[in-house]
Amino acid sequence: MSAEPLEIHLDDRDISRSLRRDVRVGLTAAVKWLPPKWFYDSRGSELFDEITRLPEYYPTRAERAVLAAQATEIAELTGAKTLIELGSGSSEKTRLLLDAFTQHGGLGTFVPLDVSVSALAGSTAALAADYPGLRVRGIVGDFTRHLEHLPTGGRRLVIFLGGTIGNLLPEERAAFVAGMRAALEAGDWLLVGTDLVKDPAVIVPAYDDAAGVTAEFNRNVLRVLNRELGADFDPAGFAHVALWNPEQEWIEMRLRAERSMRVAVLDLNVDFAVGEDLRTEVSAKFRPEGISRELAAAGFRTERFWTDPDGLFGVTLARAE
Structure with a gap:
C-alpha cells in the first residue's frame, strides 16, 4: 500500500511568519532566546542524527x-x-x-x-x-x-x-x-x-560532546537566520555553552558572544555584549512522580512507567x- 498524499496544515509562508515572530520576540527580550525548533533545517537534522550516535548522547x-x-x-x-x-x-x-x-x-x-x-x-x-x-x-x-x-x-x-x-x-x-x-x-x-x-556529570556531556558536534548544531540556528532572514550573524563569534540548572532541573544550551557585536536581522539591530548569552534550548529532566502529576493534571492516568536498565x-x- 502506498502512502497517502500528505495532509498539509503548515506551509512555507506560515513557517516564515512563525520564524519572524520568534526572532523579533526572542532577540528583543531582556534575556535573549530562540526556540530550538529553528535548529532543524536539512543540515541541522543531519547534525542531530550524528549527535544521537555520539558516545556521550545516551x-x-x-x-x-x-x-x-x-x-x-x-x-x-x-x-x-x-x-x-x-x-x-x-x-x-x-x-x-x-x-x-x-x-x-x-x-x-x-x-x-x-x-x-x-x-x-x-x-x-x-x-x-x-x-x-x-x-x-x-x-x-x-x-x-x-x-x-x-x-x-x-x-x-x-x-x-x-x-x-x-x-x-x-x-x-x-x-x-x-x-x-x-x-x-x-x-x-x-x-x-x-x-x-x-x-549532571552524565547529562552535561550529552549536550557538550568532545567532538564538538553539538556546538555546530547549536550554531546552526544562526546560519538558519542568516539564510532565511538575511541576517549577518558570525557563527564563529559565538561559543557553545551547556549549563545544568539545578533549581529548574533542566539543561540550557546557549550561544555566548565572544566579542561585542551588532547583528542586523529583519529591521532590527541587535547588540550583543561580550559574554552575553543567547539561550537556544531548554531540555527539562523529569522525575517519575512529576511526570505522573503533570499528566494527571490534564486528565491522564499513568498505567505503566518503564526505564532502561x-x-x-x-x-x-x-x-x-
Missing part, C-alpha cells in the same frame, strides 16, 4: 532499549487501531512499535505528524513500503498548534518520543498536555518519553480518563 540509546523491551506489552495493553506520532522525523524508533503492533494484529493506520514536508514524504514512503498492510497518513503540522487535525475514531495511541516534551517550558508543557487530552477521547492512550533527573530514560504509558 537518550536515544536508552529510549530505544525501553521500546525494544516493552513494545509487545504496549501493543497488548493498548490494542490501538491508530498509532499517531508527534514530531515523527524518520520514525526510526517507532518501527519497534510498528513491528510489535503488526505481530499483535489490529493496527490499521499510522499517522506521523512533523513540520518538515521533505522528511515526512521520505519517511511515509519508506514506511508504506515496509508495512504494506498499514495505512500511512502523514500530517504536516506543528504539534503545539495542530492537534485538532489528528484523526478521530477507533482506539488511538499517541506517541511523543525523544524527550522532546522537555523542550517546552513548564507553562508551555501544561498547555500542550491539556491540548493533547482535549484532542483525545476517554480510553485513548498516550506514550511519552522523558529524560530523567540524574548526575541504567535508569537514565523513562517511558510513560498513560490513558485518557
Whole structure:
C-alpha cells in the first residue's frame, strides 16, 4: 500500500511568519532566546542524527532499549487501531512499535505528524513500503498548534518520543498536555518519553560532546537566520555553552558572544555584549512522580512507567480518563 498524499496544515509562508515572530520576540527580550525548533533545517537534522550516535548522547540509546523491551506489552495493553506520532522525523524508533503492533494484529493506520514536508514524504514512503498492510497518513503540522487535525475514531495511541516534551517550558508543557487530552477521547492512550533527573556529570556531556558536534548544531540556528532572514550573524563569534540548572532541573544550551557585536536581522539591530548569552534550548529532566502529576493534571492516568536498565530514560504509558 502506498502512502497517502500528505495532509498539509503548515506551509512555507506560515513557517516564515512563525520564524519572524520568534526572532523579533526572542532577540528583543531582556534575556535573549530562540526556540530550538529553528535548529532543524536539512543540515541541522543531519547534525542531530550524528549527535544521537555520539558516545556521550545516551537518550536515544536508552529510549530505544525501553521500546525494544516493552513494545509487545504496549501493543497488548493498548490494542490501538491508530498509532499517531508527534514530531515523527524518520520514525526510526517507532518501527519497534510498528513491528510489535503488526505481530499483535489490529493496527490499521499510522499517522506521523512533523513540520518538515521533505522528511515526512521520505519517511511515509519508506514506511508504506515496509508495512504494506498499514495505512500511512502523514500530517504536516506543528504539534503545539495542530492537534485538532489528528484523526478521530477507533482506539488511538499517541506517541511523543525523544524527550522532546522537555523542550517546552513548564507553562508551555501544561498547555500542550491539556491540548493533547482535549484532542483525545476517554480510553485513548498516550506514550511519552522523558529524560530523567540524574548526575549532571552524565547529562552535561550529552549536550557538550568532545567532538564538538553539538556546538555546530547549536550554531546552526544562526546560519538558519542568516539564510532565511538575511541576517549577518558570525557563527564563529559565538561559543557553545551547556549549563545544568539545578533549581529548574533542566539543561540550557546557549550561544555566548565572544566579542561585542551588532547583528542586523529583519529591521532590527541587535547588540550583543561580550559574554552575553543567547539561550537556544531548554531540555527539562523529569522525575517519575512529576511526570505522573503533570499528566494527571490534564486528565491522564499513568498505567505503566518503564526505564532502561541504567535508569537514565523513562517511558510513560498513560490513558485518557
